[in-house]
Amino acid sequence: MVNENREVTEKIINELLHGKICTDASAFSELHRIATWTNPYVDYAYVDDYSKKTIAIIFFDKYNDNEIIKENTVKAISEFDMVVDAYDVHSLNEANFYLQDITRTRLNALPISVIVYDSNGKVSPLNTISISEHKATKRTVKEQRSYWCWWRDGSHFEVATLLELSQKYDDEQGDIYTNFVYPEFFNLMIEGKTRKWDGTPRVKKYSTSSYKSEKQNYKIPMCQLGLWDVETGHITHKGESVLCVIKRYGADSKEFFDYLAKIILIDGKHLDLIKDLEEFQKNNTELIPESSSEFFILFDDYMTQKNSIGTRKPTAQKTGAKKAYVRDEPKLWNKLGIVKLQGKSRYYKSYVGIEFDWDRINEILLADIFGGSNEKI
Incomplete structure (x- = not known):
């Protein structure tokens, strides 16, 4: 389901850019994916590089509860210029009921779009919206954060x-x-x-x-990852x-290891980053170099062109920091056991890239410690 939602999101963005969801044609022209750490109730978020308008996308299948969707949408609408609530076609009745509900409570006066999608990725808006009058809270973040969880060396x-x-x-x-x-x-x-x-x-x-x-x-x-309060560090x-x-189970248990790995992949958006990397490798086989350092510079360029990578701090660019933005993430994936080693400790294969162990990834995604929902690619 995670993979499907990612593909549906790309379809939604394409429809939005072609003026099929929002009537304000000038609002969105160059959308850049951004992080959602301060808005955990949002699945995907974007900002337009020119208008600075923001959009949040929330998937019904994550909750299967219209009341939760409405609650999260109300939270998001104060932080974003537009919110898209996405329903699988099998949940069409719930989508129509939800649209009736927000119309009855006059929430439909806000820029809230309800869309339905099918297994082929077709996106069908149930309503059209305008964002010209809506004023979302302006953000004061000094740099644009990348969408995935930042990690260095912690175990x-x-x-x-x-x-x-x-x-x-x-x-x-x-x-x-x-x-x-x-x-x-x-x-x-x-x-x-x-x-x-x-x-x-x-x-x-x-x-x-x-x-x-x-x-x-x-x-x-x-x-x-949402384990601590950002301001205080409270659990x-x-x-x-x-x-x-x-x-x-213990800190050295497989149960804890896989549970944390699942949080990193899904909530930390590393699964999306892995899909972006695989997409880069698949579509640019002739460009894959011999060295990993050159590979990650090329991947940075690809992610920049795709508007899916954050800006680096000026200090990081001047103090001898490594050239590639993505550098420690593959080390983390190696520790999680989701990459196929090319030697004793090498995870990069010259002229090929990184080979992922999808059996291991699916094992992690299917980990069911509390009897909750599982994901599989």
């Missing part, structure tokens, strides 16, 4: 430790990550009491620069669910 063991610490200090007020969680976590690293992916101790030497850089390296993915409901798995 699943360290995610478990961070969740345990955030629960330990949950009764404290304010920024518990800065004041309590991170200082204790960094001391554990100095003492060799945190673990890398293979279970061996991670030993850090103290320095002011290391303390500062590692702080963000560990905080960002915890927040982007969220989702974080508590993950911690429940850790307490039940």
Whole structure:
């Protein structure tokens, strides 16, 4: 279903750009995919590079509940200039009932589009909208974030430790990550009491620069995956669910490992990034180089042309940072066991690219720790 929603989203964007969903033809001309970390109730989000108008897309099949869809749409409409609620054709009755409901409650006066799609990717709007009068909250983000979860070197063991610490200090007020969680976590690293992916101790030497850089390296993915509150570092409901798995099965269990991997792939949008990378490899076989460093520069160019990559900070471009934007993500995929190794530790195959283990990916997507819905590609 994840893969289908991604393809349907591309169809929706195409219809939007051709003026078949929104009557304001000038509102959208060059849409750029953006992150949804601060809007977890949104499945996909875009901004127009010229008008700066934003659009959110929410899929009914994720919830199968019109009340939840309406609640999430009301949240999104204050943050985005337009919201598209997407229904599978098999849920046409629910879509019509939903449209009647928002008409009855006068929500249809807002730029909310209800569309239906079929298995062939055909998109059919049930209504047309205008966004000329709508004023969404303007964003103050200084740079455009990429849509997938940022990750550096943190391991699943360290995610478990961070969740345990955030629960330990949950009764404290304010920024518990800065004041309590991170200082204790960094001391554990100095003492060799945190673990890398293979279970061996991670030993850090103290320095002011290391303390500062590692702080963000560990905080960002915890927040982007929705495990922590962005402002304070307090554990969220989702974080508590993950911690429940850790307490039940252990931090070294396959259950926890696969549950976290599933969150990274779906909620962290790494599955979408993998599909983008495979699409690049499939459509540009003659361009795939010998070296991985050159490969990822070419992939960056591809994602830039596709309007699917964020801008880098000026400081990152001037301080010797690696040239490619996508650089540590394949290392994470390797740790998750979803790439086919080309040697003892090499995941890149010269003139081919990265080969993914889709049996392993589907095993992760089908992981059903709490009896919830599963996904399969």
